[in-house]
Amino acid sequence: xxxxxxxxxxLTLMVSCSDDTINDSxxxxxxxxxxxxxxxxxxxxxxxxxxxxxxxxxxxxxATRMLIGKYIDPVFGAVKSASYVELLPNSYSIDSEAEYDSxxxxxxxxxxxxxxxxxxxxxxxKELSELLExxxxxxxxxxxxVAYSEEDLGSITYTPRPLGTDSLFIKLSDTxxxxxxxxxxxxxxxxxxxxxxxxxxxxxxxxEDDDGSIVGxxxxxxxxxxxxxxxxxxxxxxxxxxxxxxxxxxxxxxxNQMSVVETNEYxxxxxDSEVVLNSxxxxxxxFVQSGIGYTTKIELTNLKTLFDIPGQGTLLNAVLKIKxxxxxxxxxxxxxxxxxxxxxxxxNDLSEQLVGTDNAAIQATLNLDGQEFNDIYYEIPLTxxxxxxxxTERDADYAIILLPEDYSSTVDxxxxxxxxxxxxxxxLELTYAIYDEDE
Numbered sequence: 001x002x003x004x005x006x007x008x009x010x011l012t013l014m015v016s017c018s019d020d021t022i023n024d025s026x027x028x029x030x031x032x033x034x035x036x037x038x039x040x041x042x043x044x045x046x047x048x049x050x051x052x053x054x055x056x057x058x059x060x061x062x063a064t065r066m067l068i069g070k071y072i073d074p075v076f077g078a079v080k081s082a083s084y085v086e087l088l089p090n091s092y093s094i095d096s097e098a099e100y101d102s103x104x105x106x107x108x109x110x111x112x113x114x115x116x117x118x119x120x121x122x123x124x125x126k127e128l129s130e131l132l133e134x135x136x137x138x139x140x141x142x143x144x145x146v147a148y149s150e151e152d153l154g155s156i157t158y159t160p161r162p163l164g165t166d167s168l169f170i171k172l173s174d175t176x177x178x179x180x181x182x183x184x185x186x187x188x189x190x191x192x193x194x195x196x197x198x199x200x201x202x203x204x205x206x207x208e209d210d211d212g213s214i215v216g217x218x219x220x221x222x223x224x225x226x227x228x229x230x231x232x233x234x235x236x237x238x239x240x241x242x243x244x245x246x247x248x249x250x251x252x253x254x255x256n257q258m259s260v261v262e263t264n265e266y267x268x269x270x271x272d273s274e275v276v277l278n279s280x281x282x283x284x285x286x287f288v289q290s291g292i293g294y295t296t297k298i299e300l301t302n303l304k305t306l307f308d309i310p311g312q313g314t315l316l317n318a319v320l321k322i323k324x325x326x327x328x329x330x331x332x333x334x335x336x337x338x339x340x341x342x343x344x345x346x347x348n349d350l351s352e353q354l355v356g357t358d359n360a361a362i363q364a365t366l367n368l369d370g371q372e373f374n375d376i377y378y379e380i381p382l383t384x385x386x387x388x389x390x391x392t393e394r395d396a397d398y399a400i401i402l403l404p405e406d407y408s409s410t411v412d413x414x415x416x417x418x419x420x421x422x423x424x425x426x427x428l429e430l431t432y433a434i435y436d437e438d439e
Contacts (some may be wrong), residue, residue: 040316043430047302048320050286050418050426052266053276053348053401055293061140061255063409066107066222067291068123069160069214070206071115075328076289076413077263081214084146086132086201086253087224087243088192094185094228098239101227103177105154105202106167112216113162114411116332121215122207125154125170128200132253140255142291142408148203157207160215167222177226184241201253213332214411219245219254258291258411267294273348279418284425285325288339288414290407296416297344298322299399300382300428303389309434317431318386322364322402323377323423328415336412339364339402341380354400356384364402378402378416382428 067081105125129147134140154172180199183189189198202224206214224243229236246253260267266282269275276297279286286296298320306313329335341354341362354362362385364378380400389398404412417425 037311038433038435040431040433043306043432044427046300046305046428046430048419048426048428049299049301050279050322050416051276051297051299052270052279052282052286053273053295053297054267054270055295055350056272057141057143058258058291058293058408059139060142060144060258060291060408061134061252063254063256064406065110065112065216065409066204066219067112067214067216067256067258067409067411068107068204068206069115069121069212070208070210071213072211073115073260073333073413075264075415076260076267076287076292076294078261079214079258079289079292079411079413080206080260081256081258081291081411082206083204083217083219083256084128084132084140084144084201084254085203085219086196086246086249087199088246088248089184089195090242090244092184092190092195093187094181094241095230095239096185098181098185098228098230100174100178100181101229101238102174103172103180103224103226105170105172105224106222107170107204107217108167108221109160109162109164110216110218111163112410113160113213114333115213117160117162117213117215119212120157120159120210121212122157122210123155123168123170124152124205124207125172126151126203126205127153127176128203131196131200132255134251138251140251142256142258142293144255144257146203153202160213162215168217172224181226181228216409220247256291256409260289260292270294276348280420282418284418284420286416286418288402288404288416289411290404290413291409291411294413295401295403296322296414297348297399297401298426300386300389303386306390306430306432309432311434312436313432313434315383315387315390315430316433317429318382319429320380320382321367321377321427321429322380323375323417323425325415325417325425326374333413335366335376335414336404337366338405339378339414340405340407342401342403344399344401348399350401354385356381363405386430 066083070080126148154170156170189195226241229238287294343351345351364380419426
């Protein structure tokens with residue numbers, strides 16, 4: 001079958017089909033194809049089912065950034081992200097003549113943000129009251145919880161400038177600074193374990209009444225900094241001690257805690273990964289939200305009916321198109337250029353990322369060619385995936401899901417159309433060649 005692909009690709013006849021017949025006219029070719037009786041048809045009537053499901057938890061201790069903020073989404077509800085970090089000093093020695101000055105935290109923007117950065121955000125920095133140790137011994141999740149003191153060590157209300165080069169500086173309590181300074185200067189703390197026992201880390205919490213944006217910060221360049229000086233005969237010499245986020249321990253004692261409350265009536269019913277809602281049950285929509293774990297699941301349920309077509313056949317091309325719901329996105333709630341595509345098993349567990357014949361990751365790519373007419377959609381090349389299905393047992397379960405790129409380090413969200421209605425929100429387009437058909 002595959003040996004014909006190179007020759008069949010030369011054919012230019014594409015004939016659309018309906019539900020009743022795939023094609024009622026034969027392609028008559030000369031030369032090589034005279035005796036092959038080859039037809040090429042385009043099929044767009046295959047059944048596609050879309051669902052919304054939610055992962056019980058996502059690993060966020062392997063995230064690429066700190067995510068801090070809160071906003072109210074008109075579809076998903078109140079979306080919130082807080083960060084938890086363990087810090088280590090760059091040195092356990094402070095000169096005996098030194099005198100403490102101040103302490104603060106520098107948060108370095110990393111250019112990621114979601115929702116409205118023209119509104120102000122608040123960050124409350126609080127001290128952890130227990131060690132950052134994952135319950136399962138290996139990872140922290142978006143649902144993980146670590147206790148902390150309610151009293152602020154420092155806070156700031158600011159207007160985000162996520163694309164700027166400056167860092168955000170937050171003054172911290174001198175009680176905290178003096179305590180750490182004395183412990184190091186008096187050599188009561190001389191190693192990592194002693195420091196962690198004295199100071200367990202920090203959490204960065206958004207303001208409870210915030211409705212602005214969630215902002216990303218580079219945890220490799222964000223640092224708590226203590227200032228101290230040593231007096232001299234004529235002047236004072238200034239020194240600093242940096243306390244960087246610990247990324248050397250395993251597991252990494254860092255994570256983003258992400259949650260959503262007051263969400264819409266559909267999503268409140270999805271309590272765990274075993275609850276899967278067909279788009280027909282959710283207003284002809286499906287939902288995706290990174291960080292929280294909502295994802296659109298797609299099943300292709302009747303592909304094997306291609307075998308019912310008389311003759312031998314081969315798949316030339318397969319593209320799935322799925323449209324975002326009009327009005328569900330904006331400049332603030334932006335669509336991204338790409339979505340990642342993964343395979344899930346029959347238990348809805350993440351299996352692997354979908355790849356093509358070249359082992360490159362397959363993506364859902366936003367097509368904006370018809371933007372002027374509100375005709376935009378994500379298109380997913382599925383030729384390799386569907387070929388795999390067609391060569392396996394008929395009763396196997398297959399499903400793919402859509403997730404934003406870097407889904408454990410973002411809060412991007414999408415509302416996608418379902419399969420109902422005259423405006424086809426989801427369509428699978430197959431180009432199929434038929435040969436050696438009975439006369």
